[in-house]
Amino acid sequence: MFKTEPVTKASVVTERKILDAALELFRIKGFEEATMRDIAAAAGVATGAAYYYYPSKDSIVLAIYQRSCAEMQPIIEKAMANATGTLEVSLKALIQAKLEYFAPYRGVLRALLKNGADPAHPLSPFAEGNRPIREVDMAWFRKLVNNCGLRIPRDLEPHLPDVLWLFQMGVIYLWVTDESHGQQRTSRVLALGSKIVSTLLKIAGLPLTRPLRKAAIELIETVKGGQGGHRDI
Amino acid sequence: MFKTEPVTKASVVTERKILDAALELFRIKGFEEATMRDIAAAAGVATGAAYYYYPSKDSIVLAIYQRSCAEMQPIIEKAMANATGTLEVSLKALIQAKLEYFAPYRGVLRALLKNGADPAHPLSPFAEGNRPIREVDMAWFRKLVNNCGLRIPRDLEPHLPDVLWLFQMGVIYLWVTDESHGQQRTSRVLALGSKIVSTLLKIAGLPLTRPLRKAAIELIETVKGGQGGHRDI
DNA sequence: TTTAAGAGTTGAACGCGTTCAAAATAGCTC
DNA sequence: GAGCTATTTTGAACGCGTTCAACTCTTAAA
Numbered sequence: 001m002f003k004t005e006p007v008t009k010a011s012v013v014t015e016r017k018i019l020d021a022a023l024e025l026f027r028i029k030g031f032e033e034a035t036m037r038d039i040a041a042a043a044g045v046a047t048g049a050a051y052y053y054y055p056s057k058d059s060i061v062l063a064i065y066q067r068s069c070a071e072m073q074p075i076i077e078k079a080m081a082n083a084t085g086t087l088e089v090s091l092k093a094l095i096q097a098k099l100e101y102f103a104p105y106r107g108v109l110r111a112l113l114k115n116g117a118d119p120a121h122p123l124s125p126f127a128e129g130n131r132p133i134r135e136v137d138m139a140w141f142r143k144l145v146n147n148c149g150l151r152i153p154r155d156l157e158p159h160l161p162d163v164l165w166l167f168q169m170g171v172i173y174l175w176v177t178d179e180s181h182g183q184q185r186t187s188r189v190l191a192l193g194s195k196i197v198s199t200l201l202k203i204a205g206l207p208l209t210r211p212l213r214k215a216a217i218e219l220i221e222t223v224k225g226g227q228g229g230h231r232d233i
Numbered sequence: 234m235f236k237t238e239p240v241t242k243a244s245v246v247t248e249r250k251i252l253d254a255a256l257e258l259f260r261i262k263g264f265e266e267a268t269m270r271d272i273a274a275a276a277g278v279a280t281g282a283a284y285y286y287y288p289s290k291d292s293i294v295l296a297i298y299q300r301s302c303a304e305m306q307p308i309i310e311k312a313m314a315n316a317t318g319t320l321e322v323s324l325k326a327l328i329q330a331k332l333e334y335f336a337p338y339r340g341v342l343r344a345l346l347k348n349g350a351d352p353a354h355p356l357s358p359f360a361e362g363n364r365p366i367r368e369v370d371m372a373w374f375r376k377l378v379n380n381c382g383l384r385i386p387r388d389l390e391p392h393l394p395d396v397l398w399l400f401q402m403g404v405i406y407l408w409v410t411d412e413s414h415g416q417q418r419t420s421r422v423l424a425l426g427s428k429i430v431s432t433l434l435k436i437a438g439l440p441l442t443r444p445l446r447k448a449a450i451e452l453i454e455t456v457k458g459g460q461g462g463h464r465d466i
Numbered sequence: 467t468t469t470a471a472g473a474g475t476t477g478a479a480c481g482c483g484t485t486c487a488a489a490a491t492a493g494c495t496c
Numbered sequence: 497g498a499g500c501t502a503t504t505t506t507g508a509a510c511g512c513g514t515t516c517a518a519c520t521c522t523t524a525a526a
Contacts, residue, residue: 014475047478048514115347192451196452199445199448223418
């Protein structure tokens, strides 16, 4: 997303050195405390070098997040293979697996969410430019819904991945700011949320709920539609 | 919140001059573009003076927000006097009134929400230190629920102000990032959301929905409980 | 082997939010 | 008034993220 393909072998090494140094420093000292000068020094390059590969400090966090997401795929795959039960169970398992994987970098993730849910901010998880990451995530949710054996209303189904992805982001957001012991608050919310979601989906097919469902779908479409906003940096 | 009472008459004038200058510059140039040096200069004081009254640039936005909330009370009162109808109507009217009032400062509000929903951040609307502002807001929602003639389940009722406040924050968040013409996307979401909320509340009393309601309440309590996190600056 | 074009790297410099020691001023007591 | 304390004001300085002109190195064509 940020740059063209590296040309020489050395440059890709430098890029990695910078990313690794940043990740380590973010973990040890925290995002705010680790300066770009620190990172460059730890990577053994000049201050400006980091900016040759990453346009901003924030973007390094995004790069870390992207790499994490890629690394996470096989782990999720395993988690999904085991939990082939109800929607409630597998939804919980999927998000749980992510949280466990992210656990060592909880503080780093906080920096990502600092930019909030502003779709106009290029470094937000909601940004148009980050659609690829979202799509990968959402594909899991789609698969999960398809395999749970629940009969989902035709009009609701295409929106479910987005909704579940949003639910996931909410849980992650709670998690990174959750200072309760072992983040048990998040665990509880995840369990309850998964139950509620699956209950709602069971109900969603009943004729009685049709007007409510229609309204909800229209709301979802409105919120989703027209996130093409763009503001500079 | 940030400082003790001003002692001299002059100081309260200076404080106002700084706040007014900041508000004007934020509106004209935007939050990021207006520097503290600009603000101080426009207020006719030295750069450091602003920091004698406000601990940070962000905190000036919060101060603006606080003042706005106070100024808004009579306006809301009027809006509520007119719309004494169903919950759906009055909920929509209440939030609509706020958006209209905030309209000239939409860009300024965006800066407030930049700090996101992190309850540990002292400048977030969710912060413990900003409970007073929240309480004022929530009192309106409480009144609104009480006067709508709906029979609300006893266990749900105490949580409704919080939930409606969150709904309001969601709408505001959408609004400040909504680049659609006249923010019509937000209008639509507000209308649909109000309808959905009121429909859900009508259903909430039915015996059938009891398990779902119980789960939802527990979720709400978990999310609310233990927001006593604190991190420096 | 020379050389021109690009890729990669450097570190000083810029602008910003913020801090702080020092100066100016206001409020008060005698 | 004079003197003293606490409040208010100042502007230079600090550290940060970021930019940029200049430099070195790599690649490949002649």
